[in-house]
Amino acid sequence: MAEVPLVRAALDAVDAKFPDIPQDVRIHELVRRLIGRMTDDILTHSRQLIADLDPVSVDDIRGADHAVVYFSPAMKAEVDVLRNFLFTNMYRHRFVRRMTGKAKRVVHDLFTLYMSEPELLPPFWAKIATGPETTETARAVADFIGGMTDRFALRDHEKLFSISASPK
Structure with a gap:
């Protein structure tokens, strides 16, 4: 990323201010400075965009033909370079794509199973579900899965789909 x-x-x-800090502290300070800048x-x-617009009311802001809260052109260009780097080297990295694919499979499997068998949901969510394949069940299942941590979703998937997992 240093490029x-x-x-x-x-x-x-x-590095100039803190030449000997540990790597984790260095990264934290780097992120803090980037966000600050x-x-x-x-x-x-x-502030300059708003001053140039000289609004009298909120309707002047709403009616502006351009955004009034925005990066300067120079910063936008720098952020675009950073964004392109992150997409190329991190977000679209093969490891990230592989993990994203696995996560989609886990969510799909859980959603499909809970939709067809809502009685497997925890009691609170099962009460909201009105039966297999209904809109209410879809909402309950989506909300239940949406509230899961990654670790919980993986554990739940393992429990429900693994032949060797003990049913707890």
């Missing part, structure tokens, strides 16, 4: 100019500048500043930019630029 991204926005990151490189922040990293250089961190972007926040400062958006606030400064937005």
Whole structure:
């Protein structure tokens, strides 16, 4: 990530001020500085956009032909470079795509099973479900799955679909 100019500048500043900090602290400070720089930019630029618009009411803001809270053109360009880097090297990385595929399978399996057998839901959610394949059941199942942590969803999937898992 150090090849991204926005990151490189922040990293250089961190390393200059704290040359011997542990890597986890270095990363935390890097992220803090990046967020701070972007926040400062958006606030400064937005103040100028609002001042240029000179609104009298909220309707003036709503009726503006452009966003009034936005990065400066220079920061937008830097953020775009960072975003492209992240998409190319992280979000679309084969490991991330593989894990995303597995997560989709887990969610799909849980949703399909709970839709067809809502009595397997915990009591609170089972009461909301009105029977297999109904809109109310779909809402209950979606809300139940949506509230799961990753670890809970994997454990639930294992419990429901693994032949070797003990039924608890």
